Amino acid sequence: MTAVADALRGLKISPKEIANRSRLPLERVEAILSGENAALSEVRAIAAGLRVPLHLLARARPASEATSVRPLFRDTKKGQASYDLTVEKVASFIEAALEILPPRSGLPGWLQAIGAGERTYAEADRLAKQFRRMVFEDHEEQPASDLFLVLGSLEGVIVSRLDYSRYEGVSLVAGNYCFIFVSPRFAGRMLFTVGHELGHIVAHHQNGDRALFEEPSDIGSFGRHSQEESFVDAFSSCLLLPDVGVGKSLKLFRDHFGIESNNLTDMEILLLARFYGVSFEVAARRCEDLRLLPAGVGHSLATTLSKEFGSPEKRAESLGLPARPEVSFPPISANLAEHLSSKINLGEISIGWAADRLGVTIGEILAANVRPVEP
Structure with a gap:
């Protein structure tokens, strides 16, 4: 098995979709997945199509634990192969984000103001109400369909997508920033997932805790799994439906x-x-x-x-019922885009480096009003 094939086998994506995304012939993709060596141009095409940092796709082995972030990703594989590309992508994203973002000396003020008590439904409802009072003007009734935008602009929070992954959601606190990753799905499911992951951060995540990677069966269990999962399910439900x-x-x-x-x-x-x-x-x-x-x-x-x-x-x-509200999920959180723009304009990082490490396109960086310095 080649490095590229080993890296790709853990992703939730078919050979046909890899071919479509990379614009490589299906026969060639299937050959690479079966173990044939890939040319550098083919690896680049797959990396660009799947929004995977090139260095991760080519390496296909766990990265060094030398950085301060890497210990947060120990024991996250859930019995899977030693190299999990999603885990490596998330770790690489956070390392890059912490290079872009200014250092924080403590957890966000809003998070410090919330203190979770016993894992009961009443407590989940209380926490959800407290959070809604912080972020919504009409906190008793307002729909939270703009939750991705709200979180992306909230102090110390970065929200990002989790493309082509078997995981539904990821959450952790690193460098005193709160990171949430959500897989693109049906909009209603994505809203519940981001609420669920926010619940984990509100309830127990502290700086330095290990990253939490959750599969679809872990979210929306409503009592079928651990008390902790039931608690954050309840938090998400109360948050989204006051x-x-x-x-x-x-x-x-x-x-x-x-x-x-x-x-x-x-x-x-x-x-x-x-x-x-x-x-x-x-x-x-x-x-x-x-x-x-x-x-x-x-x-x-x-x-x-x-x-x-x-x-x-x-x-x-x-029944001809009114359509659902649009759920906007920007490729780059507003908090991150602001500092990314500054770093690019100061010449401290390149737009290409940012696109590769954050798993976004150059077009998405430009669309977020991040502009490189004019020569």
Whole structure:
């Protein structure tokens, strides 16, 4: 197995998609994955297409633990091969980000102001309300569909995407900065994942704790896994669906659509899900937690809608319900873009180095209003 093949095998991507992204012939990609040596031009094409730092793709072995960041990534492989390209990408991103960002002497003020207590639903709800009061003007009702933008501008927080990975979300604190990574998915799922990872940072992450890499089954478990995971699931649910807002919204929906049923209908849950930008299942589970639905009914409803209409989303479309709010996920957080622009303009780093190490394109750097100095 070559270094390139070894690096690529842990990614959640098919040979066909690698070929499409790299613009290499499918037959050539399959040959490289089977162990044939890749030319440097082919490695460059794959690295650019998959937004993988070239040095990681070519090396395919764990990096030296010499830097202060690397110890945070010990024991993150979950029994997988010794070289995990996603882990290395995240580590490389954070090393680069900490070169770009100014040093911090302590954790962000907003995080120090939050103190998590016992791992109960009531405490998760209290923390979510406290955080909403910090970042949202209308904290009791406002949808959090702009959560990626809010976090990207919040003191000491960097949010980034996690392309082509088997992991759903990653969180850690390094250099007194809070880092959150989220895989591109259905927008409702991404919102819940970023809320879940924020919950981990609020609840227990401290500077120097190991990075937390989570697969899809780790997020949205709602009691099926550890107490810690259930706690941050509850935090995300309460953050995205504030109880006061849920109550007022449901009353508004009933009045507007003339709904007279004594029981909560699938239409109301779909409206709630679309208004707050979450999935049907998350909205239904929140209604259960608020005692608006009997326990377990949400899952049964989701199963029924999938059988009868293909999915809850297709049911919403058949009813002509309002579209979901747009969820914006900038390739570069505002906090990082600001300092990246300064470093490039001062000539301290090149735009090419930044694109490679951060896993973004030069076009995305320019679109973030980061401009190199004119000669």
